[in-house]
Amino acid sequence: MNLSVSDLLIHNIGLLATPLSQDRAQWAERVEKIPQAAILIHDGRIAVVGAEAEVLAQSPAQVERFDAQGALATPGLVDCHTHPIFVGNRAAEFHLRNAGKTYLEMAAAGGGIQATARKVREATTERLIEESLPRFHRSLTCGVTTLEAKSGYGLDWEGERKSLRAIREIETHIPQRVHSTFLIHALPAEYRERRGDFCAEVVERMIPSVAAEGLAEAVDVFCENGAFTVEESRRFLRAAQERGLSCMVHANQFGHSGGALLAAEVGAGSAHHLEYLNEEEMLALAAARTTGVALPASVFFLGDLPYPPVRRMIALGMRVAVATDMNPGSAMTESLPFCMTAAAIYCQMTPEELLWATTFNAAEVVNAEDEVGSLEAGKRGDVALWKLPDLESLSYHFGELRAAAVFIGGKPVWRDPDASSRY
Numbered sequence: 001m002n003l004s005v006s007d008l009l010i011h012n013i014g015l016l017a018t019p020l021s022q023d024r025a026q027w028a029e030r031v032e033k034i035p036q037a038a039i040l041i042h043d044g045r046i047a048v049v050g051a052e053a054e055v056l057a058q059s060p061a062q063v064e065r066f067d068a069q070g071a072l073a074t075p076g077l078v079d080c081h082t083h084p085i086f087v088g089n090r091a092a093e094f095h096l097r098n099a100g101k102t103y104l105e106m107a108a109a110g111g112g113i114q115a116t117a118r119k120v121r122e123a124t125t126e127r128l129i130e131e132s133l134p135r136f137h138r139s140l141t142c143g144v145t146t147l148e149a150k151s152g153y154g155l156d157w158e159g160e161r162k163s164l165r166a167i168r169e170i171e172t173h174i175p176q177r178v179h180s181t182f183l184i185h186a187l188p189a190e191y192r193e194r195r196g197d198f199c200a201e202v203v204e205r206m207i208p209s210v211a212a213e214g215l216a217e218a219v220d221v222f223c224e225n226g227a228f229t230v231e232e233s234r235r236f237l238r239a240a241q242e243r244g245l246s247c248m249v250h251a252n253q254f255g256h257s258g259g260a261l262l263a264a265e266v267g268a269g270s271a272h273h274l275e276y277l278n279e280e281e282m283l284a285l286a287a288a289r290t291t292g293v294a295l296p297a298s299v300f301f302l303g304d305l306p307y308p309p310v311r312r313m314i315a316l317g318m319r320v321a322v323a324t325d326m327n328p329g330s331a332m333t334e335s336l337p338f339c340m341t342a343a344a345i346y347c348q349m350t351p352e353e354l355l356w357a358t359t360f361n362a363a364e365v366v367n368a369e370d371e372v373g374s375l376e377a378g379k380r381g382d383v384a385l386w387k388l389p390d391l392e393s394l395s396y397h398f399g400e401l402r403a404a405a406v407f408i409g410g411k412p413v414w415r416d417p418d419a420s421s422r423y
């Protein structure tokens with residue numbers, strides 16, 4: 001995207017709601033709320049933010065203005081867990097599952113991740129980009145200005161490298177900032193009898209190449225019964241750390257897999273899913289300062305798992321983020337606002353917690369909290385406007401909620417042509 005505007009005054013904001021860096025330690029308790037507010041953006045960064053009268057007094061007379069028409073302003077949202085790089089869909093599988101087959105049964109029968117992997121390997125890079133790119137646009141319309149994107153449906157190195165390169169190519173076509181993650185997702189079918197060979201390939205070839213070629217900022221591993229063991233996952237994560245890549249773990253989705261304790265042991269920045277999490281695991285994650293990422297859309301979509309025990313996680317001192325898990329098998333949605341609603345209902349998260357979980361805390365998961373995740377002077381001018389009267393309404397309207405307008409670095413990058421007020 002090549003837009004020239006990077007100085008902008010967004011005025012007539014009905015209510016501005018944002019986390020503040022200074023409240024980081026008490027994140028679950030406090031959100032800054034400023035009625036009748038404005039934001040002055042200079043050179044793509046927030047210069048002044050606050051009550052409209054104060055911001056206007058400090059704004060140059062000739063600055064370009066955007067009338068928010070009383071909208072709710074929040075930081076651009078951060079979706080810190082997505083799998084957007086794939087071709088085809090798994091709609092038929094979705095209905096088979098609803099008819100009684102389990103996710104793991106279908107995976108064992110060659111469906112699931114392996115089915116998507118076959119399609120990704122057969123697809124050209126152009127086709128992979130063509131099908132994946134619109135998902136990033138839909139995410140933007142839901143207010144997301146920064147997102148994490150994983151590979152993970154290539155499985156072998158050729159497929160994974162194609163997927164990671166597709167993310168890098170897509171980045172050049174979209175306004176959002178993308179954080180790329182190499183996901184070690186499942187054993188490729190052709191390695192079924194040669195498990196050790198594949199693990200060696202990951203450690204000796206894939207992770208070093210990811211680092212050397214700058215294909216990703218992080219490594220993620222699916223540590224689960226049916227995917228990778230704790231010992232295998234530990235080897236992968238240690239290899240990633242040796243190469244300076246940050247670490248995430250898909251942990252404890254289907255049981256007490258050991259993934260959460262491993263994430264704490266290696267000091268991973270985040271552990272994702274955590275549907276099965278006991279107090280020992282929560283305390284370990286809290287002590288290791290590993291953020292727990294709740295993915296309520298996948299629990300909703302799979303239908304037979306418990307929601308992560310977020311209230312207890314917060315009570316025991318964990319930081320929590322909420323993300324979509326956008327993927328063809330277990331969460332076919334780009335809507336982070338929908339995930340807020342699900343987390344409100346099923347994880348009993350408050351509107352204030354949900355804002356932190358989808359902005360500041362999520363920015364920490366991708367190591368971008370100094371740049372994005374709150375509306376504070378010095379940060380990038382990433383702003384989402386919502387035709388809503390208050391913060392509570394952001395998770396109350398569900399299923400079709402889009403941002404009225406989105407700005408990245410002070411540039412208007414999305415405007416809903418049909419944004420009507422909700423009261």
Ligand SMILES: [Zn+2]
Pocket residue numbers: 081083250325327
């Ligand atoms: Zn995932």
